[in-house]
Amino acid sequence: MLEIDGIDVSYGAIQVLHDVSVQVHAGEIVTLIGANGAGKSTLLMSLYGTPGVRAGRICFDGEDITHVAPHSIAKRGLAQVPEGRRIFPAMTVEENLLIGTVAIGPAHADEDRQAMFSLFPRLKERRNQRAGTMSGGEQQMLAIARALMSRPKMILLDEPSLGLAPKMIANVFAALRQIAKAGKTIFLVEQNANQALALAHRGYVLVNGRVRMEGSGAELLANEEVKKVYLGGH
Structure with a gap:
């Protein structure tokens, strides 16, 4: 590949x-x-x-x-999770996830967001929280989930x-x-x-x-x- x-x-x-x-x-x-x-x-x-x-x-x-x-x-x-995570700190968890759909469009956004919440239950708990206020580990989960939202x-x-x-x-x-x-x-x-x-x-x-x-x-x-x-x- x-x-x-x-x-x-x-x-x-x-x-x-x-x-x-x-x-x-x-x-x-x-x-x-x-x-x-x-x-x-x-x-x-x-x-x-x-x-x-x-x-x-x-x-x-x-x-x-x-x-x-x-x-x-x-x-x-080909999706990338960069060093340092580089999430958007002022945006909520859900808004960060939606950014991940830019490459493919929002058609599957709701379905894939629920899949990410299943993979990372902590993100579901924090879905309306500003990403920059989360721990480093939670931000790393978000960065991975955001990349997966593009269905790579x-x-x-x-x-x-x-x-x-x-x-x-x-x-x-x-x-x-x-x-x-x-x-x-x-x-x-x-x-x-x-x-x-x-x-x-x-x-x-x-x-x-x-x-x-x-x-x-x-x-x-x-x-x-x-x-x-x-x-x-x-």
């Missing part, structure tokens, strides 16, 4: 990604792990053209989207556990398992390597802008180098 083929990405004169290739098949959960500054978020942002790809290509669902405008990519069914074929998640309490991290990852069971394809960028690799079918390790390793989630969890560098040595 997603094929990233040998891309180079730069910020001005500074090259961040070097000949990066990643594949995500329909129905998979694939995770990308790596240290701060490895280029993980840059890779996700490059799928939407910011920053632009200097070399290589990106194909989604059989189409080359390397130089396609972001709004057109969203309409093709694939959802991109950038550091969904960042800054959350352990209990809320567990809740977010449990929700991701439910989303995957419902048939959504997930590409997950995450510093919490233990949680991410335990969840994923396959994973990639990004080091200084290059793919250093790849394998199944179980293989990477068992890899001695991954254990030492990303899993706290155990």
Whole structure:
């Protein structure tokens, strides 16, 4: 479904990604792990053209989207949950959810909103509350739900556990398992390597802008180098 083929990405004169290739098949959960500054978020942002790809290509669902405008990519069914959530704090939970339908129109908004309330009961409790007054974990749930309101074929998640309490991290990852069971394809960028690799079918390790390793989630969890560098040595 997603094929990233040998891309180079730069910020001005500074090259961040070097000949990066990643594949995500329909129905998979694939995770990308790596240290701060490895280029993980840059890779996700490059799928939407910011920053632009200097070399290589990106194909989604059989189409080359390397130089396609972001709004057109969203309409093709690629939804993003950015790092830091980026919900609209002055809007209510329900209003934020409706923003998620912009790419496809409001025809299924009521049905999908109820589905999101089933997936995240906390959002139903907070439906009329201003999003900016909720906890970080609740805002993360909202950001995921907003992305799902566009009925995407694939959802991109950038550091969904960042800054959350352990209990809320567990809740977010449990929700991701439910989303995957419902048939959504997930590409997950995450510093919490233990949680991410335990969840994923396959994973990639990004080091200084290059793919250093790849394998199944179980293989990477068992890899001695991954254990030492990303899993706290155990």
